[in-house]
Amino acid sequence: MYGFLLSLDLQVTWLETDLFTVGLGFLMLSMGLTLTFEDFRRCLRNPWTVGVGFLAQYLIKPMLGYAIALTLKLSAPLATGLILVSCCPGGQASNVATYISKGNVALSVLMTTCSTIGAIAMTPLLTKLLAGQLVPVDAAGLAISTFQVVLVPTIVGVLAHEYFPKFTERIISITPLIGVILTTLLCASPIGQVAEVLKTQGAQLILPVALLHAVAFALGYWISKWSSFGESTSRTISIECGMQSSALGFLLAQKHFTNPLVAVPSAVSVVCMALGGSALAVFWRNRGLPADDKDDFKE
Numbered sequence: 463m464y465g466f467l468l469s470l471d472l473q474v475t476w477l478e479t480d481l482f483t484v485g486l487g488f489l490m491l492s493m494g495l496t497l498t499f500e501d502f503r504r505c506l507r508n509p510w511t512v513g514v515g516f517l518a519q520y521l522i523k524p525m526l527g528y529a530i531a532l533t534l535k536l537s538a539p540l541a542t543g544l545i546l547v548s549c550c551p552g553g554q555a556s557n558v559a560t561y562i563s564k565g566n567v568a569l570s571v572l573m574t575t576c577s578t579i580g581a582i583a584m585t586p587l588l589t590k591l592l593a594g595q596l597v598p599v600d601a602a603g604l605a606i607s608t609f610q611v612v613l614v615p616t617i618v619g620v621l622a623h624e625y626f627p628k629f630t631e632r633i634i635s636i637t638p639l640i641g642v643i644l645t646t647l648l649c650a651s652p653i654g655q656v657a658e659v660l661k662t663q664g665a666q667l668i669l670p671v672a673l674l675h676a677v678a679f680a681l682g683y684w685i686s687k688w689s690s691f692g693e694s695t696s697r698t699i700s701i702e703c704g705m706q707s708s709a710l711g712f713l714l715a716q717k718h719f720t721n722p723l724v725a726v727p728s729a730v731s732v733v734c735m736a737l738g739g740s741a742l743a744v745f746w747r748n749r750g751l752p753a754d755d756k757d758d759f760k761e
Contacts, residue, residue, distance in 0.1 A: 486709055487615045490578070493554055494619020495630055497575060505572055514689055515573040518682045518703040520584045524549045526677055528592045530670050542593040542719065543727035544670055547711035549588040550728075551577035551612070555739065556705040562743035564751050565698035573702045575616075582613050585714075603718045612710065671730045675738045679704035692756030697746055705739045708732040 505512050527548025531541035552574040560570035577584075586604035593599055623630045682703025686696035711728035719725070 486707075486713060487611050489554060489709075490612050490615035491619045493574070493578070494616040495623050495634055496571070497616075497620045498623055499620070501572060501575065504568075505576060508569070508572070510689075511569065511691070511695060512572055512576055514686065514691075515569075515699045515702050516576055516580065518678075518685060518699055519552060519573075519577045519706070520549070520580065520588065522681050522685070523674075523678050523703060523706070524588045524592055526681070527674055530673055530677075534670050536670060537723070538596040539719075539721040539723035540667065540670075540727060542597050542599075543711075543715055543724040544674065545593040545596075546589050546715055546724065547671075547706070547708055547728040547731045548674060549585045549592070550706045550708065550711045550714075551581035551585065552702050553705055553707040553709070553735075555736065556701050559701045559705060559739040559743040560698050562740075563697045563701060563746035564694065565701060565746075566694050569695065570698050570702060573698070577702070577706075578612055578616055581710075582609050585710075597719070597721070597724075600718050604714055607714055607717055608710070611713065612707075667726055667730050668734070671727055672734045672738070675704050675731070675734050679738065679742055693751055694755055694757075701739060701743070704742075705735050706731075708735055 524545065527545045531544045536544060554574065556574060557567060557570045561567050582605060585608055586599075586601040589604060590599045590601040594601075679700050683696050683700035686699040691699070708728045708731035711731065712725050715725035715728055716722075
């Protein structure tokens with residue numbers, strides 16, 4: 463995996479903070495364009511199902527990142543970076559992985575939406591509580607950046623879909639292609655920008671990040687089973703718990719932490735998350751679903 467990470471330095475280091483911010487904002491806008499007010503009403507009809515996923519994203523994952531950082535005795539900047547990425551909301555890649563795994567895509571989209579909206583408060587608050595013991599954390603700055611890059615584009619997209627449906631339907635036909643291109647660039651750029659650090663410290667960085675994702679996938683699945691959810695829902699929550707917006711973590715680390723090492727775990731997470739989530743999704747797809755699988759989601 464170490465060699466694979468370094469091979470992603472595809473001359474995309476030009477996608478630095480300002481352009482990176484625009485690209486990530488567009489991805490959030492494209493997600494908002496697919497949502498309607500009815501989607502949020504569906505959240506209210508599924509409080510327990512969506513709530514367990516929210517808690518998995520913002521309780522289990524951050525505590526897991528904190529525990530791994532302390533157990534493996536990471537340096538303060540790397541520990542802060544690992545905690546930061548563990549406090550980020552779900553990413554759009556989780557919706558694709560859920561589809562491949564035969565999970566509940568509608569539920570996945572709702573959970574991603576809820577964690578994205580919740581990020582305005584949860585990401586800076588949890589980062590401050592957990593990483594503030596290691597380095598100074600500008601919680602207000604993190605909240606403002608999250609609001610600007612995540613929440614505003616998402617809300618604009620939702621409002622556009624609600625009040626300008628004909629216009630939205632026309633542009634939605636091209637946003638997936640642009641989204642795929644942007645996602646590729648947003649994944650490759652962080653690796654390219656920290657390539658020199660990976661050459662010297664790559665081996666010690668991959669283990670904690672890979673462990674974070676692997677354990678999060680497992681805990682998300684078994685907590686769902688313990689909550690008496692069906693197989694499809696359990697797979698969905700597992701993927702939502704294990705996959706988050708590492709690109710947002712990278713951007714926040716670059717903008718609000720002076721030590722460049724804080725951004726490295728998010729860069730490594732981009733690849734570990736994609737590889738782990740894809741492998742798990744394909745594994746589940748090949749296993750199929752039980753014939754009597756329980757439906758936990760109310761449309």
